[in-house]
Amino acid sequence: MSTTRPYPSAPGDPGPEPGGAGEPGPSGPDGPVRRLRLAGVSGAVPLSRDFTRQALHDWGWLPAATADRRAAAEDVLLVVSELVTNACLHADGPEELMVSRGGKALRLEVSDLGAGEPAPRSPHRAGRPGGHGMFIVQRLCLDWGVVRHQGRVGKTVWAELAAPS
Numbered sequence: 449m450s451t452t453r454p455y456p457s458a459p460g461d462p463g464p465e466p467g468g469a470g471e472p473g474p475s476g477p478d479g480p481v482r483r484l485r486l487a488g489v490s491g492a493v494p495l496s497r498d499f500t501r502q503a504l505h506d507w508g509w510l511p512a513a514t515a516d517r518r519a520a521a522e523d524v525l526l527v528v529s530e531l532v533t534n535a536c537l538h539a540d541g542p543e544e545l546m547v548s549r550g551g552k553a554l555r556l557e558v559s560d561l562g563a564g565e566p567a568p569r570s571p572h573r574a575g576r577p578g579g580h581g582m583f584i585v586q587r588l589c590l591d592w593g594v595v596r597h598q599g600r601v602g603k604t605v606w607a608e609l610a611a612p613s
Contacts, residue, residue: 480549486532486542496532496545497525500556503547509612520612523588527607528556530581534605535560543602553590553608561602565594 484499486492504510504521512518528545535542539562546557568583585592585607592607 482547484545484547486544488541492536492542493529493532496528496542499545500525500528500547503549507549512612514612517612520610524554524556524609527585527588527609530584531556531558531605531607534558534566534581535562538562538564538566539602549611552611554611555606555608557604557606559597559602559604563601563603566605 482499482503484496486496489495501510501521504524509517509521509524512521528547532542532545535558539560541560543559543561544557546555546559548555548557566582568586589607589609592605595604595606597603
């Protein structure tokens, strides 16, 4: 489901960080929020995957003890790849990746300066090349959406995935 509301309203969801959207929240080597500046960086997709993989490792998602936990971590890495790739292809590149964890969900945010609106290609045609990114995000995530930046160009595309049980 794609929405334009900035944050989920279900109990236990991470919601906004203290200080409002776009401001640094608690962070650190083991903190619940990690930010990676991507503006002007080459190799943004593998860099984003490596950054997220390290966060998952620090937070105990990796190495995965079970197949379900491994699948949850792989889903997170795939969604990061899709969101950052979309920013590279359709929005002149990503500006920042934010990864945050809550008790029941992990939230990914990719900010860019693009004006476009990501959406799953409809109808989805599995056999055709390209155009599968947001379809994959929609299928793997609990929820996702777009937040327009107030008073400036660009947007943040966010997605939430369930934490492994």
